[in-house]
Amino acid sequence: MLFLILLVFAVGTSxxxxxxxxxxxxxxxxxxxxxxxxxxxGDFTPHTNMPPGGNxxxxxxxxxxxxxxxxxxxxYGIGVMTEYIVSGEMxxxxxxxxxxxxxxxxxxxxxxxxxxxxxxxxxxELKKTKRPFVVIDKSEERIQQILNQFDELLYIQGDATHDExxxxxxxxxxxxxxxxxxxxxxxxxxxxxxxxKKKERGFAFRIAAKVTNFEKMASKIKSAGxxxxxxxxxxxxxxxxxxxxxxxxxxxxxxxxxxxxAVMRVEEVxxxxxxxLVGKNLKETRISNKIGLLIxxxxxxxxxxxxxxxxxxxxxxxxxxxxxxxxxxxxxxLRKLAQGK
Amino acid sequence: xxxxxxxxxxxxxxxxxxxxxxxxxxxHREKSAGKDTIIGEVRLRDYLVIESSREVIDKTVAKWxxxxxxxxxxxxxxxxxxxxxxxxxxxxxxxPSEKDNLYITVAARQLNPRIRIVARTADVVNIGKKLFKGxxxxxxxxxxxGGLRLVxxxxxxxxxxxxxxxxxxxxxxxRIAEVAVDRDSIFCGLSLKxxxxxxxxxxxxxxxxxxxxxxxxxxxxASALIxxxxxxxxxxxxxxxxxxxxxxxxxxxx
Numbered sequence: 001m002l003f004l005i006l007l008v009f010a011v012g013t014s015x016x017x018x019x020x021x022x023x024x025x026x027x028x029x030x031x032x033x034x035x036x037x038x039x040x041x042g043d044f045t046p047h048t049n050m051p052p053g054g055n056x057x058x059x060x061x062x063x064x065x066x067x068x069x070x071x072x073x074x075x076y077g078i079g080v081m082t083e084y085i086v087s088g089e090m091x092x093x094x095x096x097x098x099x100x101x102x103x104x105x106x107x108x109x110x111x112x113x114x115x116x117x118x119x120x121x122x123x124x125e126l127k128k129t130k131r132p133f134v135v136i137d138k139s140e141e142r143i144q145q146i147l148n149q150f151d152e153l154l155y156i157q158g159d160a161t162h163d164e165x166x167x168x169x170x171x172x173x174x175x176x177x178x179x180x181x182x183x184x185x186x187x188x189x190x191x192x193x194x195x196x197k198k199k200e201r202g203f204a205f206r207i208a209a210k211v212t213n214f215e216k217m218a219s220k221i222k223s224a225g226x227x228x229x230x231x232x233x234x235x236x237x238x239x240x241x242x243x244x245x246x247x248x249x250x251x252x253x254x255x256x257x258x259x260x261x262a263v264m265r266v267e268e269v270x271x272x273x274x275x276x277l278v279g280k281n282l283k284e285t286r287i288s289n290k291i292g293l294l295i296x297x298x299x300x301x302x303x304x305x306x307x308x309x310x311x312x313x314x315x316x317x318x319x320x321x322x323x324x325x326x327x328x329x330x331x332x333x334l335r336k337l338a339q340g341k
Numbered sequence: 342x343x344x345x346x347x348x349x350x351x352x353x354x355x356x357x358x359x360x361x362x363x364x365x366x367x368x369h370r371e372k373s374a375g376k377d378t379i380i381g382e383v384r385l386r387d388y389l390v391i392e393s394s395r396e397v398i399d400k401t402v403a404k405w406x407x408x409x410x411x412x413x414x415x416x417x418x419x420x421x422x423x424x425x426x427x428x429x430x431x432x433x434x435x436x437p438s439e440k441d442n443l444y445i446t447v448a449a450r451q452l453n454p455r456i457r458i459v460a461r462t463a464d465v466v467n468i469g470k471k472l473f474k475g476x477x478x479x480x481x482x483x484x485x486x487g488g489l490r491l492v493x494x495x496x497x498x499x500x501x502x503x504x505x506x507x508x509x510x511x512x513x514x515x516r517i518a519e520v521a522v523d524r525d526s527i528f529c530g531l532s533l534k535x536x537x538x539x540x541x542x543x544x545x546x547x548x549x550x551x552x553x554x555x556x557x558x559x560x561x562x563a564s565a566l567i568x569x570x571x572x573x574x575x576x577x578x579x580x581x582x583x584x585x586x587x588x589x590x591x592x593x594x595x
Contacts, residue, residue: 110495117463121488131496176495208495210487212357228494232487236461237361239486241369243459243479244350244431246381252517252548252557252574253504257489259556268499294545294560296576297503306503308515309545309577321499325547326559 005077008070012036015066019059020044021051035063036070103154103170106132111169111205113160113190114181115142118210118232122178123150128263129328134169136160161189171203179226180210184217188224195225256325263328270302273318274340283312291337293330297323346409346425350388353415353445354436355397358461358483359390362433363405383430391415391424416444421452431457434477439468443475450476514579517547520589524569527591534563542584544577 012032017023023031023044031044046059084090110126112119115137126133127150134154137143143155158165160181171177171194179190187209194207206227211217214231221229256264271277277285287293297306298314299321306323307314316322322338324331350366352359366388370378378385389409392398402408413420415436426432426449434445442460449456458477462468465482472480493501507515522528528536538546548557552570567573575585 110492117484118488118491121485122492125489125492126496129492129496178491178495180491206495206498208491210491227498230487230491230494232483232490233357234361235490236481236483236486237358238365240358240362240433240435240459240461240479240481241365241380243481244380244433244457245383245385247457247479252519256548256557256559261556264559266497266500266504268497268503288560292560292562294547296545296547299499299503302499306506309539309543323500323503 012066020049111177113179174205176206178208191226192224266325267331269322269338271320271338277316282314347428348386348430351432352390355392358435435461447475518582520573522571528567542581544575544581548574
């Protein structure tokens with residue numbers, strides 16, 4: 001298209017340059033554009049600049065050719081451009097590319113398949129606890145709704161049961177994938193393809209799946225490779241019984257979660273080999289004095305029994321998991337220390 | 342139903358949540374093996390369900406033969422009366438429609454001011470507020486707690502184990518407990534450091550609440566002063582908590 005337009009200008013300019021007298025190259029280009037734009041100032045005309053002994057018909061025929069061929073090319077070109085812009089394709093394409101770039105720069109992120117009601121709560125929690133995530137949903141409408149709730153949302157519009165869509169979400173750097181699609185069979189399918197990829201390519205993310213029919217689906221999705229399977233109906237049924245008969249049991253933790261002055265959570269932090277915490281005892285780490293967090297439990301090597309309420313002499317080693325509770329900002333500081341960054 | 346009910350539970354709507362509620366109640370009953378079923382500190386009497394679809398009732402009765410039920414619309418006050426709502430201990434409005442659950446909540450509260458209402462909603466923010474206003478004691482959203490739980494499982498698996506152990510495991514005696522400070526407790530006027538409760542009982546003071554505060558202070562500093570009517574929140578084993586309670590309740594000599 002662009003080539004045709006350039007060709008019209010090139011033919012027009014060189015044609016007028018040769019056929020007319022006393023025109024510079026710039027004059028010829030100017031004359032072509034003035035002609036094609038149907039402006040026709042009249043400062044140059046085929047008559048006034050006719051060379052002595054020139055063929056007036058040749059010049060007129062050339063002008064007719066340029067006007068007809070050139071104008072139709074130009075109009076067609078403008079039409080195509082307008083459609084491209086109006087249909088938003090240019091914008092959409094650019095946005096998609098920018099989004100893809102942001103997604104591929106993610107590290108230690110979470111992937112959520114399906115943007116339903118349950119997923120909306122997951123995204124809220126991930127956002128509150130400062131964990132990066134990408135959401136995949138095939139419905140454009142649903143993505144628009146979610147976009148109204150979250151700014152700077154990273155999303156992929158596509159079907160999570162397709163491998164290439166999952167790949168786009170950055171599986172190699174993800175730490176967790178939650179599949180929460182409306183169809184149970186789709187969740188089974190996604191769990192299966194994810195665990196296959198883990199095995200083949202050595203990915204390390206955890207897989208969680210939402211189920212509705214716990215009795216029928218839970219064991220199947222687990223054997224497909226999900227690390228955990230949660231039925232919202234099942235846990236809410238248990239929870240409702242608890243609320244009915246022992247309302248005081250969970251109140252403290254619940255109230256902590258709902259505290260709106262700050263984001264308070266029970267969190268875990270894994271100590272890496274680069275961390276300055278390694279080899280120190282709890283008192284020497286000064287986690288309590290400097291960061292202002294209590295360590296409620298330590299799990300040596302991230303396995304087995306918890307050491308509850310560890311005392312000041314408890315030595316921290318590589319691979320230990322610390323359980324703490326408090327302000328997310330403080331926990332982020334502890335996490336940084338534990339990662340050795 | 343020709344018999345009368347007292348201190349019973351009413352379940353409105355036989356959806357997925359209701360099925361789980363029944364499942365849970367039945368498993369408690371099974372565990373108590375013919376003796377009284379105690380959940381928390383409450384003795385479970387009978388429960389009955391209200392469901393408008395005969396078909397759903399038949400299916401459920403096929404699974405639990407002794408189920409008490411009323412075929413009818415739970416948003417009809419007569420039906421609620423027939424379920425002896427005035428004598429009931431609690432009610433679960435767990436119908437699929439938010440409006441129905443809100444209606445039942447309001448109606449139940451009017452008919453029985455003492456009843457415990459634990460309602461279900463899909464939208465904790467908007468509908469949840471209305472349910473509380475209508476008289477619900479507690480509001481549960483499967484989407485919300487399901488979503489939170491999924492994130493916890495995937496992002497903090499160790500925390501999930503830790504809390505599970507604490508909240509469910511009968512072998513681990515780890516608990517979170519709130520202890521109120523009496524006016525004449527020996528700790529009044531001392532700082533946390535001076536009281537040195539962790540050293541005395543081996544537990545952690547994870548939070549503290551001043552008597553006139555709405556919110557807790559988490560990880561209170563060592564300099565925080567213990568005053569009458571404060572609440573201490575401790576994490577520890579049951580015997581440590583028992584010891585803490587005893588210490589805090591100890592009276593200063595006049």
